[in-house]
Amino acid sequence: AAVYAGLCLPNIPLMILGAAIGGAVPNIPSWSLAYETGSVGGILAAMLASAGGFGKFIIVLLTFSTLGNIAASIYSISLNFQLLLPIFLRVPRAIFAIVFIAIVIPVSIQAAVSFFVSLENFAAVISYWSATFVAIIAIEHVVFRKGDYSSYDATIWNDAAALPSGVAAITAGALSFALVVPCMLQTWFQGPIAKITGDIGFEVAMVLSGILYLPLRALEIKIR
Numbered sequence: 001a002a003v004y005a006g007l008c009l010p011n012i013p014l015m016i017l018g019a020a021i022g023g024a025v026p027n028i029p030s031w032s033l034a035y036e037t038g039s040v041g042g043i044l045a046a047m048l049a050s051a052g053g054f055g056k057f058i059i060v061l062l063t064f065s066t067l068g069n070i071a072a073s074i075y076s077i078s079l080n081f082q083l084l085l086p087i088f089l090r091v092p093r094a095i096f097a098i099v100f101i102a103i104v105i106p107v108s109i110q111a112a113v114s115f116f117v118s119l120e121n122f123a124a125v126i127s128y129w130s131a132t133f134v135a136i137i138a139i140e141h142v143v144f145r146k147g148d149y150s151s152y153d154a155t156i157w158n159d160a161a162a163l164p165s166g167v168a169a170i171t172a173g174a175l176s177f178a179l180v181v182p183c184m185l186q187t188w189f190q191g192p193i194a195k196i197t198g199d200i201g202f203e204v205a206m207v208l209s210g211i212l213y214l215p216l217r218a219l220e221i222k223i224r
Contacts, residue, residue: 021047074100086160121186128180128205132173135210140169144217165224168216176209 025031025043034046044062048055078096082088111118145151156162184201185194194200 070104117187121188124184124186124199124201128177128184128201129173131202131205132176132209135206136169136172136213139210139213140217143214144221165220168213168220172209172213172216175212176205179208180205 021031021043025035030049031043031046034042036042038045041059041063045055045059048058051058074097077100078093081096082091082093111122141147153162180201181189182191182193183197183199183204184191185199191201
Protein backbone atom coordinates (compact mmCIF):
# COMPACT_ATOMS: atom_id res chain seq x y z
CA ALA A 1 0.00 0.00 0.00
CA ALA A 2 2.85 2.36 0.82
CA VAL A 3 4.61 1.74 -2.49
CA TYR A 4 1.35 2.02 -4.45
CA ALA A 5 0.45 5.29 -2.73
CA GLY A 6 3.97 6.61 -3.21
CA LEU A 7 3.71 6.02 -6.96
CA CYS A 8 0.12 7.16 -7.45
CA LEU A 9 -0.08 10.30 -5.31
CA PRO A 10 2.65 12.22 -7.16
CA ASN A 11 2.11 10.69 -10.60
CA ILE A 12 -1.64 10.95 -11.12
CA PRO A 13 -1.87 14.73 -10.53
CA LEU A 14 1.13 15.26 -12.82
CA MET A 15 -0.45 13.09 -15.51
CA ILE A 16 -3.68 15.08 -15.25
CA LEU A 17 -1.70 18.31 -15.51
CA GLY A 18 0.19 16.94 -18.51
CA ALA A 19 -3.07 15.98 -20.21
CA ALA A 20 -4.47 19.46 -19.58
CA ILE A 21 -1.36 21.10 -21.03
CA GLY A 22 -1.44 18.76 -24.02
CA GLY A 23 -5.05 19.68 -24.69
CA ALA A 24 -4.30 23.38 -24.43
CA VAL A 25 -1.23 23.45 -26.68
CA PRO A 26 -3.11 23.49 -30.04
CA ASN A 27 -5.26 26.40 -28.84
CA ILE A 28 -2.40 28.69 -27.78
CA PRO A 29 -0.14 29.73 -30.70
CA SER A 30 2.89 30.53 -28.56
CA TRP A 31 2.69 27.12 -26.89
CA SER A 32 2.27 25.35 -30.24
CA LEU A 33 5.36 27.07 -31.61
CA ALA A 34 7.30 26.27 -28.44
CA TYR A 35 6.37 22.60 -28.76
CA GLU A 36 7.49 22.45 -32.38
CA THR A 37 10.85 24.04 -31.61
CA GLY A 38 11.57 22.80 -28.09
CA SER A 39 9.24 19.86 -27.40
CA VAL A 40 8.18 19.46 -23.75
CA GLY A 41 10.86 21.79 -22.42
CA GLY A 42 9.79 24.46 -24.87
CA ILE A 43 6.20 24.32 -23.63
CA LEU A 44 7.27 24.68 -20.00
CA ALA A 45 9.41 27.68 -20.91
CA ALA A 46 6.50 29.26 -22.82
CA MET A 47 4.11 28.64 -19.91
CA LEU A 48 6.47 30.30 -17.46
CA ALA A 49 7.49 33.17 -19.74
CA SER A 50 4.96 35.52 -18.14
CA ALA A 51 6.69 35.02 -14.79
CA GLY A 52 9.81 36.75 -16.14
CA GLY A 53 13.05 36.00 -14.35
CA PHE A 54 11.36 33.76 -11.81
CA GLY A 55 10.00 31.62 -14.65
CA LYS A 56 13.50 31.24 -16.09
CA PHE A 57 14.76 30.30 -12.63
CA ILE A 58 12.13 27.54 -12.42
CA ILE A 59 13.16 26.27 -15.85
CA VAL A 60 16.78 26.06 -14.70
CA LEU A 61 15.73 24.09 -11.63
CA LEU A 62 13.67 21.72 -13.78
CA THR A 63 16.63 21.27 -16.11
CA PHE A 64 18.99 20.41 -13.28
CA SER A 65 16.40 18.06 -11.77
CA THR A 66 17.09 15.67 -14.65
CA LEU A 67 20.55 15.16 -13.16
CA GLY A 68 18.90 13.43 -10.20
CA ASN A 69 17.28 10.91 -12.52
CA ILE A 70 20.53 10.39 -14.41
CA ALA A 71 22.45 9.88 -11.16
CA ALA A 72 19.97 7.21 -10.07
CA SER A 73 20.31 5.49 -13.45
CA ILE A 74 24.10 5.53 -13.20
CA TYR A 75 23.88 4.03 -9.72
CA SER A 76 21.56 1.27 -10.91
CA ILE A 77 23.45 0.38 -14.07
CA SER A 78 26.80 0.17 -12.30
CA LEU A 79 25.29 -2.04 -9.59
CA ASN A 80 23.58 -4.25 -12.17
CA PHE A 81 26.83 -4.77 -14.04
CA GLN A 82 28.51 -5.94 -10.85
CA LEU A 83 25.67 -8.38 -10.24
CA LEU A 84 25.89 -9.76 -13.78
CA LEU A 85 29.08 -11.76 -13.28
CA PRO A 86 31.13 -12.35 -10.11
CA ILE A 87 34.30 -11.17 -11.85
CA PHE A 88 32.73 -7.74 -12.34
CA LEU A 89 32.86 -7.22 -8.57
CA ARG A 90 36.60 -6.64 -8.99
CA VAL A 91 35.96 -3.69 -11.29
CA PRO A 92 35.42 -0.37 -9.43
CA ARG A 93 31.88 0.88 -9.94
CA ALA A 94 33.26 4.24 -11.02
CA ILE A 95 34.55 2.55 -14.20
CA PHE A 96 31.07 1.34 -15.12
CA ALA A 97 29.70 4.83 -14.42
CA ILE A 98 32.25 6.41 -16.77
CA VAL A 99 31.49 3.89 -19.53
CA PHE A 100 27.76 4.49 -19.06
CA ILE A 101 28.20 8.27 -19.37
CA ALA A 102 30.42 7.86 -22.45
CA ILE A 103 27.61 5.92 -24.13
CA VAL A 104 24.71 8.07 -22.91
CA ILE A 105 26.07 11.47 -23.98
CA PRO A 106 26.32 10.80 -27.76
CA VAL A 107 23.05 8.82 -27.73
CA SER A 108 21.30 11.69 -25.93
CA ILE A 109 22.62 14.26 -28.40
CA GLN A 110 21.24 12.24 -31.29
CA ALA A 111 17.94 11.49 -29.52
CA ALA A 112 17.42 15.17 -28.72
CA VAL A 113 16.98 15.89 -32.44
CA SER A 114 13.57 14.21 -32.22
CA PHE A 115 12.97 13.84 -28.50
CA PHE A 116 9.36 12.69 -28.37
CA VAL A 117 9.71 10.10 -31.13
CA SER A 118 12.91 8.78 -29.53
CA LEU A 119 11.23 8.57 -26.13
CA GLU A 120 8.17 6.85 -27.58
CA ASN A 121 10.31 4.25 -29.36
CA PHE A 122 12.47 3.66 -26.30
CA ALA A 123 9.42 3.21 -24.08
CA ALA A 124 7.98 0.70 -26.55
CA VAL A 125 11.16 -1.38 -26.55
CA ILE A 126 11.13 -1.39 -22.74
CA SER A 127 7.52 -2.57 -22.76
CA TYR A 128 8.37 -5.55 -24.99
CA TRP A 129 11.08 -6.63 -22.57
CA SER A 130 8.93 -6.07 -19.48
CA ALA A 131 6.19 -8.25 -20.96
CA THR A 132 8.54 -11.23 -21.20
CA PHE A 133 9.84 -10.56 -17.70
CA VAL A 134 6.36 -10.46 -16.13
CA ALA A 135 5.22 -13.59 -17.98
CA ILE A 136 8.27 -15.63 -16.97
CA ILE A 137 8.12 -14.56 -13.32
CA ALA A 138 4.37 -15.31 -13.19
CA ILE A 139 4.79 -18.78 -14.73
CA GLU A 140 7.64 -19.56 -12.36
CA HIS A 141 5.61 -18.58 -9.31
CA VAL A 142 2.23 -20.01 -10.26
CA VAL A 143 3.19 -23.18 -12.17
CA PHE A 144 6.56 -24.32 -10.88
CA ARG A 145 6.35 -23.02 -7.31
CA LYS A 146 2.60 -23.59 -6.95
CA GLY A 147 2.22 -20.09 -5.52
CA ASP A 148 4.24 -21.13 -2.46
CA TYR A 149 6.31 -18.20 -1.17
CA SER A 150 8.20 -20.50 1.21
CA SER A 151 9.81 -22.12 -1.84
CA TYR A 152 12.05 -19.07 -2.20
CA ASP A 153 15.18 -19.50 -0.10
CA ALA A 154 16.57 -16.05 0.63
CA THR A 155 19.71 -17.50 2.22
CA ILE A 156 21.09 -18.63 -1.16
CA TRP A 157 20.66 -15.26 -2.89
CA ASN A 158 24.41 -15.01 -3.57
CA ASP A 159 25.10 -18.70 -4.25
CA ALA A 160 25.07 -19.12 -8.01
CA ALA A 161 25.37 -22.91 -7.79
CA ALA A 162 22.20 -23.15 -5.68
CA LEU A 163 20.14 -20.71 -7.73
CA PRO A 164 18.35 -21.46 -11.01
CA SER A 165 20.77 -21.02 -13.91
CA GLY A 166 18.51 -18.50 -15.63
CA VAL A 167 19.16 -20.18 -18.98
CA ALA A 168 15.51 -21.16 -19.40
CA ALA A 169 14.29 -17.65 -18.63
CA ILE A 170 16.80 -15.90 -20.89
CA THR A 171 16.21 -18.36 -23.72
CA ALA A 172 12.42 -18.04 -23.50
CA GLY A 173 12.63 -14.26 -23.50
CA ALA A 174 15.12 -14.12 -26.37
CA LEU A 175 13.30 -16.64 -28.56
CA SER A 176 10.01 -14.79 -28.15
CA PHE A 177 11.51 -11.83 -30.00
CA ALA A 178 11.64 -13.89 -33.19
CA LEU A 179 7.90 -13.25 -33.41
CA VAL A 180 7.85 -9.96 -31.47
CA VAL A 181 9.98 -8.16 -34.08
CA PRO A 182 7.56 -8.84 -36.97
CA CYS A 183 4.77 -7.59 -34.68
CA MET A 184 6.45 -4.26 -33.88
CA LEU A 185 5.08 -1.04 -35.34
CA GLN A 186 7.46 1.81 -34.54
CA THR A 187 8.73 4.86 -36.37
CA TRP A 188 12.10 3.21 -36.96
CA PHE A 189 10.74 -0.24 -37.84
CA GLN A 190 7.45 -1.69 -39.06
CA GLY A 191 7.09 -5.45 -38.97
CA PRO A 192 5.09 -7.26 -41.67
CA ILE A 193 2.54 -8.61 -39.19
CA ALA A 194 2.17 -5.26 -37.41
CA LYS A 195 1.33 -3.56 -40.72
CA ILE A 196 -1.86 -5.64 -40.73
CA THR A 197 -2.66 -5.92 -37.03
CA GLY A 198 -1.06 -2.82 -35.53
CA ASP A 199 1.58 -3.02 -32.81
CA ILE A 200 0.95 -6.26 -30.89
CA GLY A 201 4.56 -6.80 -29.84
CA PHE A 202 3.78 -6.43 -26.13
CA GLU A 203 0.99 -9.03 -26.21
CA VAL A 204 3.01 -11.46 -28.32
CA ALA A 205 6.04 -11.08 -26.02
CA MET A 206 3.99 -11.86 -22.92
CA VAL A 207 2.12 -14.86 -24.34
CA LEU A 208 4.96 -16.46 -26.31
CA SER A 209 7.64 -16.09 -23.63
CA GLY A 210 5.30 -17.67 -21.09
CA ILE A 211 4.56 -20.60 -23.39
CA LEU A 212 8.24 -21.14 -24.19
CA TYR A 213 9.24 -20.92 -20.55
CA LEU A 214 7.07 -23.90 -19.56
CA PRO A 215 9.05 -26.65 -21.37
CA LEU A 216 12.39 -24.89 -21.03
CA ARG A 217 12.08 -24.47 -17.26
CA ALA A 218 10.81 -28.05 -16.86
CA LEU A 219 13.90 -29.25 -18.75
CA GLU A 220 16.16 -27.03 -16.66
CA ILE A 221 14.73 -28.44 -13.42
CA LYS A 222 15.13 -32.00 -14.71
CA ILE A 223 18.78 -31.44 -15.63
CA ARG A 224 19.80 -29.47 -12.53
